[in-house]
Amino acid sequence: MKTADPQPAITDAAPEAPERARVGRKATITREALLEAALAIAGPDRGLSSLTLREVAREAGIAPNSFYRHFHDTNELAVALIEQAGDSLRRIIREARVRAVSERSVVRTSLEAFMEPIAENDQLLKLFLREGSVGSPELRTAVERQLVFFEDELESDLRRFAELRNHRLEEPHLAARATTRIVFAMATRSLDLAPSERAKLVDETIVMLRMVLLGARAFRSQHGQPG
Amino acid sequence: MKTADPQPAITDAAPEAPERARVGRKATITREALLEAALAIAGPDRGLSSLTLREVAREAGIAPNSFYRHFHDTNELAVALIEQAGDSLRRIIREARVRAVSERSVVRTSLEAFMEPIAENDQLLKLFLREGSVGSPELRTAVERQLVFFEDELESDLRRFAELRNHRLEEPHLAARATTRIVFAMATRSLDLAPSERAKLVDETIVMLRMVLLGARAFRSQHGQPG
């Protein structure tokens, strides 16, 4: 296998030196393979930040020292993993968006498109949901950054949709944020649920989201309204 | 080893076994002191589940082996810590509730009462917010259980309040859940914010919560309404 496979998009924009190794020994293991190995280890019980250098190396089938050729740290690997998960996440959402415009219930369609890969075996997604807010500062900001990407895309969606239907929409940014956090919290919760109970959770989540959207329409942004 | 401490219901007001040691050597260090020590170590960067037996013992000033006299495991300690944090949390909320009924804005008063101890140095609270969903299955269910307690109390609050003001309130359970998750997500986020930015986050959170409450009033529980 060649490293030459560009695969440029981990962060969306990093140039990432596509011509790294023109001379010297061919890499027997790629950076991506290491990420995969780490993913395989980091089950539900183990925080991403508890990953061990030797452990990852073992899983990937290389010597512990070789790890340093690809990452300087396990933290660095964790951050890369989060960013990759975030990309995967937003890709899912974009697909959901495409599907949603032609369906009856935008909320339901989008949410189901979001939940489905979680019910499947998308380790990346599970990882992202779980990682939340523990770990090194870099890791935390990495997660937060991805969440904000998510919120931003959702906000412009909400804006477009409201305009399309001639709805009022007050504070779309906050509506997007509330929606995001609810969805993530519920998706995380669904990870510990039996598949049979997930459908119910989806229904409940839809109700919550509709509350937010209804509220965003009814909201008056003036201050000091009655409690 | 026996836990010996019956701890019949984590729910409320645990009697806390006042007569544990009637015979034998006087304990030089209490179970609580160990919890405190663990709390002191578990900073923002370290997940609760990465605590080390020896580490906690060192911080508490006892021999590693003595740890076993109080907890069978670091996991057990972590769960105890979470439950303690949950209690502290609900105590705060009850106080907020008392204050809130005599104030103008229930939402703002409650939320500020919630955020204030976080801005202070309540390590317990920070811990709880952060721990979210990583760690052993026992730890995760412990966190989830505390969240549900929280939701239940909030739900009955919402119900009472709606009745008092003659408001409609559809699906109060889900309104409570949405509220809870938003508050927790935002509180967690505020942990990484400079104090000067927290006020803004509180304001934004209030808007989000009002959206939910407004939506819960406007909501029609019938199925299949227009998207």
Next chain:
DNA sequence: CGACTGTATGCACAAGTGTCCACCAATCCA
């Protein structure tokens, strides 16, 4: 060919971990 270079490995080390064991210390009850 040999020189050069990036990749991967083996070995070793100090440090840290959980846990077992025997032992001491204090306190109560008979």
Next chain:
DNA sequence: TGGATTGGTGGACACTTGTGCATACAGTCG
């Protein structure tokens, strides 16, 4: 007084961890 019981200690064990150093491997270039 003397068990009985509980709390705490110290030493040792087998193990894992991150990392430094020297060295072998596999290419590419002149």
